[in-house]
Amino acid sequence: MKRIVLAVFCAAMAAGMLFAGGKKDGPAAGGDASLTNITSRGKFVLGLDDAFPPMGYRNEDNEIVGYDVDLAKEVAKRIGVELVLQPIDWDAKEQELNTGEIDCIWNGFTITEERKANILYTPPYLKNAQVVVVKGNSPVNSLKDLTGKTAGTQAGSSSVDAIDEAPEFKSSLKEVIEYKDFLTALMDLDVGGIDAVVIDLVVANDNINRSGKDFRILKETLGEEEFGIGFRKNDKALADKVWETLLAMAKDGTVAKIATKWLGADISIIGK
Template sequence: MKKALTVLAVLVASACLFLSCGNKTKADNSLEDLKARGVFVIGLDDAFPPMGYRDSNNEIVGYDIDLAKEVARRLGVEFKAQPINWDSKELELKTGNIDCIWNGFTITEERKSALNMTKPYLNNAQVVVVRNDSKFNTLADMKGASIGLQQGSSAEEAVNSNKEFKDSLAKILPFEQNLMALQDLNINGVDGVVMDIVVAEYTIKNSGFPFHTLKEALVPEEYGIGFRKGDDKLTAEVEKILEEMAADGTVAKISEKWFGTDISVIGK
């Protein structure tokens, strides 16, 4: 009997120890680990002007790049822009290839549940880009039309969430990059392209494409930065630095460089 009680006590103690260990949360060393490595790696689609793209010298530049570089400098680490397949962005983050997704990354409920998303730093909307010589003036006019969009983007999510608009279309063509979709629009391969208004207006202005955006937006959006779930310290520190940059005028200066005016919503 004594032996049986002893065995039972050992089993109970082992079970308690197991449950205790199982309930322990993983320590958040995200900020310390990044500083120890000495480099801040952001994942981006390097064909997404003006947020992040390659210039004529093949250098990765853009609004998000300038913001992130200054954040890295204030963190006391080096900066690295890592081009990724946008359709695999969450996997790149999960496997540790990048520290965050920072490239016109739209805040959604799904992403907020899977990732650490910062507060918004820029407003955006999903719109339809059409040729100037097209007959399309409203979303309803697009009935029976074909549209292009970037695969895995919030444009795809916006179309899928608008059932009436989606069902009215004849065809939806996925592209690896927005620029590819716009080039197809330029040769009448598609009738329109759904994309971010921030990117659309910048591209139209600087490319010479004979395009315009429909005034009616599919859905309003906000840009944020995506970190791994649980990387709370790093997320909070980047948010804090961005707010300091907004307060001292750095964000406004960067915004004016790329957009001609301060369109940031940080701290506003």
């Protein structure tokens, strides 16, 4: 009887080891299947604000275009998957990512310590700053000149964080109005609804250059920052593959070509 029990026990142990060995590299054993999930599905879903030029926005034909879009298209092509552009409510971007609706946030996504607690970022790929835009004929020439005036910005953006992190400046303002996107805030500035817009430098420069509006950017800034691509915390394999591909694109000149097209010069910091 003991021999029978021992034989059954050994057989069970062997089967268990074989089963465990077969699942060793799978997600159930703690492995990261984020890259294989993308390649097997054949699609890479990018979440973005489709009103954030020049990073990602809709052109006259209602197509989503931009600097980040072109970078992502080339990355997806080299990985061998289809890029799916998914416009999202920027104020709910982290929720969209963590519920699996999108695979990454790639749209001038500022790296902050607070966000890093919940987001896995790539290294930074572009430098940026938070600036203040006013009308050309405005008497405002400094942050101090905005005392008692109304400023607008985009809800859920790093511009909101920049204002919060400058309590003296914020308390000097009469009001801070948060809009759905920066373009709406700039339109309100143009018609005199607000006195200034706190905005990303790359967006401000692009809007002024393309729209021809009589806007100007104050010399004082509310701080410098960097853009990164955001992934779910456990999706390291996918994040690493995207960054590895961008490094190869920087090395062969593709990034420089895309940056010159959208930003006027190769100001990328990928691999630098």
